[in-house]
Amino acid sequence: MQATKLRLNLAVYLIFIACILLAPMFLEEFALNRLAKFLVFGMLGVAIALSWGYAGILNLGQGLFFGLGAYMLGMSLKLASPTSMAQGSDTPVPDFMLWNAEPGSKTDLCCINGGSWLWIPFQSHWFGILMGMALPTLVAFGLGTVVFRKRIAGVFVSVITLACVLLVRLLIVDAQPLTNGWNGLTDLGVLTIGETEFDPYSATTYYLVAISLSVTLILGRLLTETRSGMILQAIRDDYNRARYLGFEVSSFQVFFFCASALIAGYAGMLYVIVAEFASPSFMELSFSITMVVWAAVGGRGSLIGACIGALLINVIETSVSETPALVEAWKVIIGLIFVLVVLFMPQGIAGLASSVTDRALERFSGRAARLRQADSQHQPAE
Amino acid sequence: MTVAALTLDGLGVAFAGFKAVDGVSIIIEEGELRVVLGANGAGKTTLMDLISGKTRNTSGRVFLYDTDITHWQEHQIARAGIGRKFQIPSVFRELSVRRNLEVASFETPGVFSNLSLRQTAASKRRVEEALELTGLGPQADRLAGGLSHGQTQWLELGMLITQNPKILLLDEPTAGMTQAETHKTTEILNALRGKHTIIVVEHDMAFVREVARRITVMHLGQVLAEGDIKTIEKDERVKQAYLGSKGIM
Numbered sequence A: 001m002q003a004t005k006l007r008l009n010l011a012v013y014l015i016f017i018a019c020i021l022l023a024p025m026f027l028e029e030f031a032l033n034r035l036a037k038f039l040v041f042g043m044l045g046v047a048i049a050l051s052w053g054y055a056g057i058l059n060l061g062q063g064l065f066f067g068l069g070a071y072m073l074g075m076s077l078k079l080a081s082p083t084s085m086a087q088g089s090d091t092p093v094p095d096f097m098l099w100n101a102e103p104g105s106k107t108d109l110c111c112i113n114g115g116s117w118l119w120i121p122f123q124s125h126w127f128g129i130l131m132g133m134a135l136p137t138l139v140a141f142g143l144g145t146v147v148f149r150k151r152i153a154g155v156f157v158s159v160i161t162l163a164c165v166l167l168v169r170l171l172i173v174d175a176q177p178l179t180n181g182w183n184g185l186t187d188l189g190v191l192t193i194g195e196t197e198f199d200p201y202s203a204t205t206y207y208l209v210a211i212s213l214s215v216t217l218i219l220g221r222l223l224t225e226t227r228s229g230m231i232l233q234a235i236r237d238d239y240n241r242a243r244y245l246g247f248e249v250s251s252f253q254v255f256f257f258c259a260s261a262l263i264a265g266y267a268g269m270l271y272v273i274v275a276e277f278a279s280p281s282f283m284e285l286s287f288s289i290t291m292v293v294w295a296a297v298g299g300r301g302s303l304i305g306a307c308i309g310a311l312l313i314n315v316i317e318t319s320v321s322e323t324p325a326l327v328e329a330w331k332v333i334i335g336l337i338f339v340l341v342v343l344f345m346p347q348g349i350a351g352l353a354s355s356v357t358d359r360a361l362e363r364f365s366g367r368a369a370r371l372r373q374a375d376s377q378h379q380p381a382e
Numbered sequence B: 001m002t003v004a005a006l007t008l009d010g011l012g013v014a015f016a017g018f019k020a021v022d023g024v025s026i027i028i029e030e031g032e033l034r035v036v037l038g039a040n041g042a043g044k045t046t047l048m049d050l051i052s053g054k055t056r057n058t059s060g061r062v063f064l065y066d067t068d069i070t071h072w073q074e075h076q077i078a079r080a081g082i083g084r085k086f087q088i089p090s091v092f093r094e095l096s097v098r099r100n101l102e103v104a105s106f107e108t109p110g111v112f113s114n115l116s117l118r119q120t121a122a123s124k125r126r127v128e129e130a131l132e133l134t135g136l137g138p139q140a141d142r143l144a145g146g147l148s149h150g151q152t153q154w155l156e157l158g159m160l161i162t163q164n165p166k167i168l169l170l171d172e173p174t175a176g177m178t179q180a181e182t183h184k185t186t187e188i189l190n191a192l193r194g195k196h197t198i199i200v201v202e203h204d205m206a207f208v209r210e211v212a213r214r215i216t217v218m219h220l221g222q223v224l225a226e227g228d229i230k231t232i233e234k235d236e237r238v239k240q241a242y243l244g245s246k247g248i249m
């Protein structure tokens, strides 16, 4: 029965992946771009499920990693924008840096204002991509090491992550000359790798997102099936028990916290490619909480459940936003959904699906057992 | 020739001046099953906390065979070969019974060495043995959170079996059990006897009579007496301190 369930689970993953890979055949470019955004949110759902569902770490600041990833690639794409080349210098300079230039300074990244040299390596898209993955992971490693070595757990971790995301958002808004503050990075160029251009409305970009999500789902699911994944879930249930079985509890927590941050950072980069902006709003508390709601509704105990939860809520939100009367009410609706899910469906849609299949399998195997019994009763008579 | 598996040398801890365990020296021989008796608050659990690294001792030393393991981290002590069952049974409630046993059987402490989908043959074999010995086979696919109290206790014992430590510290393994359940626990312990060195804290005298050869009695954080069941029953100080004048029972 366990094996059957695993096979069904695999089937769900494959069907989902097939669906998102086939979508371009049915959607025109505007809808495809919108779906790509939703898939990015789905990826954030996966990141939340990995840390909340599997590790028991409720990160209320996942937006920090998403935002860092977004800004890193955003910087590269800002330098690739035509306006950055049109500032009267041989090398690209972001337009907002001119507005914030130090008087009499040279129009060049080296010295237009204090710290602008940090942008120099981002002229390489590869560097932006590398940093988009490395920075969130490193920040998670630093934060995780401090928190989990000190054996901080539960709601305290949530509060710390929440404080971190707000702090970094303040820093980014404050560093106006370097980050364009409130406005964020807009008017971005197109990501170009080798000969390939990732135009946000192209099928190429959609496939980049869809394949990234598929790979994330598969690798993430495999990771949870490793011995480390099992130990992680054991730690979630009772970290003391795990410790006295001889496991170095904090190393597991830090590793999966980093993995979750890496996924979120990667999602942030994809979002910048698809949506063509990076903004401090990514690090607003409400966004991080929204991600948690997606995962709760989809089922935090399941990577694909949380992913589908994110897609579902965004699809609903989009259709609601076409009815003006409901736009205002949306925040109330989503709050209500969250409360209802927490109260009546703590394991979300995935949990519901799982218990339904359990019951179906039980009935099925029960019937099979009865048939076998009937068979063996017949045999002596033959 | 007997070998000392665990040596406690003047072990003690004080909580804000209150000496919960005070200068305890005990030598446990390899393969021995030692029962620790004592009234409520005598310091039995705290003694196990000191051995397993949960509480840092303020005096004395702990030796596992020839290795000084005083002040080691919990997971290092566990890896060195000391397994522990808690007074309040603790298992991984959201995982299946089998998964609980599997996790306990994994042989390395860190995250990277466990990034593999495979489980060793030895670890699989121990899981089957533990299912067999605890009789939890029929429950193997159920969530541990749904087990009865007695079954939860057996599962935790089973996890110690798959963990396969040299020394088992068992804190009241029959607490809250019915007579039949207690009896089954006795059988499990007798099956483990000899293969592991076992230290068990227990109140249930029927159980103690069935398993004990050597008993250590603790009182107010100190060792009051040590010996076989007859010696302990006759000991005047033990009678006064703990057992009343009626003898054990």
Ligand SMILES: Nc1ncnc2c1ncn2[C@@H]1O[C@H](COP(=O)(O)OP(=O)(O)OP(=O)(O)O)[C@@H](O)[C@H]1O
Pocket (backbone or CB within 6 Å): B015, B020, B038, B039, B040, B041, B042, B043, B044, B045, B046, B047, B087
């Ligand atoms: N962390 C602590 N801080 C302060 N006092 C403690 C601490 N741990 C234990 N004690 C005290 O040490 C004494 C011994 O407690 P312990 O739990 O070891 O007793 P026990 O022999 O296991 O009793 P029981 O039979 O009730 O389980 C008690 O008085 C307890 O209140």
Ligand SMILES: [Mg+2]
Pocket (backbone or CB within 6 Å): B044, B045, B046, B087, B171
């Ligand atoms: Mg106790």
